[in-house]
Every structure is written in C-alpha cells, then in structure tokens.
Amino acid sequence: MRGILKLKSELHFGKHNGKTVEEVMLADVGWLCWLRSEELKSGKNAFDTEVNELLDAVLRDDKNLHRRFGSSIGKWQEIGNPIPTVIATPEPVSVVLRESAYAEGWGAW
Known part of the structure; x- marks a missing residue:
C-alpha cells in the first residue's frame, strides 16, 4: 500500500x-x-487520524469485530502518521501549497 488513506x-x-x-x-x-x-x-499506519478514530469507535461498539481486531485500538497512535511536508516547512503553508501545485502542473492560482 502506498501513502496514508x-x-x-x-x-x-x-x-x-x-x-x-x-x-x-x-x-x-x-x-x-x-x-x-x-x-x-508490519509497523505501518494505513489510515489518517480521522479514519483511525472511526475504526477505533467501531471496534469499541461491535463485539464481534472487537473480539477479532480489538488489539489494534489505539496502536496507530504509537506508530503515528507521517507529517505532511507542507506542515513541516518553515514557509507559510499557502506558499508551499501554491508552489507544490504549480510544480505538479496544476497551473497558477
């Protein structure tokens, strides 16, 4: 699988x-x-925080799924989500997004 879903x-x-x-x-x-x-x-996190929180809620509510996959509740927090590069840059996010979009061929804003 590639990337965070x-x-x-x-x-x-x-x-x-x-x-x-x-x-x-x-x-x-x-x-x-x-x-x-x-x-x-495998030590990987497949989903973003929103999806992981929804899956945790489902597992808490569904006894059958909890029995099968309950051990995964909260484990995604130990692995974490990779920080998107636009957040990890010293430049303002709007500048980074604009340059990234332009570089990918989306055209000027």
Whole structure:
C-alpha cells in the first residue's frame, strides 16, 4: 500500500478496488479493520487520524469485530502518521501549497 488513506481516498487494490474508504466503511468495515491490523503488524499506519478514530469507535461498539481486531485500538497512535511536508516547512503553508501545485502542473492560482 502506498501513502496514508483518508475517507475520500480511492482504493486501488484488493476486493474493494475502485471504492473510497468511506464507501468500504459503510459496506464492509470489518475488511478495513482487518487491513489496519495487518498494516500495524508490519509497523505501518494505513489510515489518517480521522479514519483511525472511526475504526477505533467501531471496534469499541461491535463485539464481534472487537473480539477479532480489538488489539489494534489505539496502536496507530504509537506508530503515528507521517507529517505532511507542507506542515513541516518553515514557509507559510499557502506558499508551499501554491508552489507544490504549480510544480505538479496544476497551473497558477
């Protein structure tokens, strides 16, 4: 898997290829819990904070999923999320975003 997945991120792998994380969360949240637990076993964090918090809430509420994947609750915080480069720069975020977007061919603002 490449990068951190957000609610609106489209999946390009697995049985939910072409769906967003949000669509999968509504249809097959157990699969996302499984994916997260597998990634955490590898020392990787698959999802952003919002998705991780939603999955934690689901695991607390669903006894069946909690039995299978409850050990992953909160573990993502130990690994953390990578800090986006736009936040880690000394320049104002608007300048970095503008230069990044222009450099990627989005054109001028």
